[in-house]
Amino acid sequence: MSDCIFCRILAGEIPSTRLYEDDRVVAFLDVNPMAPGHALVVPRRHWTDLASVPAGAAASAEDLETRAALFEAVRLLSAAAVRAFGGGANLLQCTGVEGGQTVPHLHFHVIPRAPGGPVPPAFESGAARYASDAERDAVAARFRAAIEALRAEGR
Numbered sequence: 508m509s510d511c512i513f514c515r516i517l518a519g520e521i522p523s524t525r526l527y528e529d530d531r532v533v534a535f536l537d538v539n540p541m542a543p544g545h546a547l548v549v550p551r552r553h554w555t556d557l558a559s560v561p562a563g564a565a566a567s568a569e570d571l572e573t574r575a576a577l578f579e580a581v582r583l584l585s586a587a588a589v590r591a592f593g594g595g596a597n598l599l600q601c602t603g604v605e606g607g608q609t610v611p612h613l614h615f616h617v618i619p620r621a622p623g624g625p626v627p628p629a630f631e632s633g634a635a636r637y638a639s640d641a642e643r644d645a646v647a648a649r650f651r652a653a654i655e656a657l658r659a660e661g662r
Contacts, residue, residue, distance in 0.1 A: 513549050513612035527584065531576035534584050537616065544592055544619040548580050554613040556602040563661035577615075584617040592619035 515521045516535065523535040526546055537545040552573050554560050561570045581598065588596040599616040601608035637643040 511553060511610070511612050513547075513610055513614065514553055517549065517551055526587075527580060529576060529580070531573045532580040534580055534617075541616075541618050542620065542624075544588055546584055546588070546617045548577065548584055548615040548617060550577050550613055555611050556608060556613055557600055558602050560613065565661060577613075581615045581617065588617050588619040592621060594622040594624060595620045 509515070512521065516523045517533055523533075525533060525535045527534040527548075530551070532548060532550055534546050534548045537547050550573050552569075560574060561567065566574075585596050585598060597616070597618040597620060599618065600614070601616075637646070
């Protein structure tokens with residue numbers, strides 16, 4: 508897509524600092540990093556977000572191969588971030604504007620975390636506690652219903 512900044516980066520129209528690439532995936536440094544080494548892992552196929560990736564019967568062989576290559580690249584970059592920066596790493600994938608997605612092309616953030624460095628508030632355990640067991644159970648039921656609906660649709 509000519510108006511997609513990531514498609515333009517992948518096509519070489521916009522410069523990037525590439526860390527890894529193969530015929531299905533490219534990883535490059537984020538120009539607005541949350542931490543040194545913050546990388547983006549982007550499939551060459553233009554999928555808007557994770558929810559738009561074909562699954563089930565709708566997925567072609569190429570879709571399945573791209574999904575596998577994407578997951579392997581995320582795994583590799585995560586391991587490399589830990590090795591290169593000596594701490595840990597956060598993996599982040601935002602879906603939709605409400606989810607914080609700013610570029611409508613599927614991508615994963617690999618964010619190295621230095622030893623002893625602060626944990627971002629969004630990753631703090633218990634940052635959004637349930638008011639009661641009933642509230643937790645209602646949230647779980649809603650989630651399970653959505654999972655079953657997607658599975659019924661072959662997604």
